[in-house]
Amino acid sequence: MATLFEQLGGAEAIDLAVDKFYERVLADERIKHFFANTDMAKQRAHQKAFLTYAFGGTDKYSGSDMREAHKALVVEQGLNHEHFDAVAEDLMLTVARLRSCSLYSQNSRRRL
Numbered sequence: 864m865a866t867l868f869e870q871l872g873g874a875e876a877i878d879l880a881v882d883k884f885y886e887r888v889l890a891d892e893r894i895k896h897f898f899a900n901t902d903m904a905k906q907r908a909h910q911k912a913f914l915t916y917a918f919g920g921t922d923k924y925s926g927s928d929m930r931e932a933h934k935a936l937v938v939e940q941g942l943n944h945e946h947f948d949a950v951a952e953d954l955m956l957t958v959a960r961l962r963s964c965s966l967y968s969q970n971s972r973r974r975l
């Protein structure tokens with residue numbers, strides 16, 4: 864059976880989704896301040912690796928675990944569930960927008 868990673872369109876679709884997702888996050892007044900000191904090239908690469916793993920595209924993930932990766936943001940900057948909801952909303956809006964985009968459609972639409 865195809866993994867969720869394959870059903871979504873594989874590496875090309877995840878690359879595009881993550882790039883568009885962070886464009887949206889960095890324009891979002893509710894959460895963009897959390898990324899003020901973040902190297903976004905690395906962040907995009909980490910997120911692509913994490914989502915590839917989470918969606919079953921590989922069984923290897925060498926990044927930090929999620930609790931560790933966000934610990935300082937919670938303790939020092941008050942990261943909470945409202946920020947999480949904002950991130951989840953940005954991700955959903957990104958995917959909804961991409962579903963009507965031709966590159967994403969070629970890879971995945973007929974399987975969605």
Ligand code: HEM
Pocket residue numbers: 894897898900901902906909910913925926927932933936942946947948950
């Ligand atoms: C489903 C929710 C989330 C997922 C899957 C996720 C995923 C990740 C991953 C994979 C990393 C990189 C970890 C590493 O360094 O190896 C990361 C780092 C980070 N995340 Fe998240 N994240 C989520 C929610 C959030 C939220 C709600 C915020 C803030 C609004 C946030 C802000 C950050 C920041 C600022 C970093 C980089 C920290 C640094 O500069 O080192 N994340 N996240």
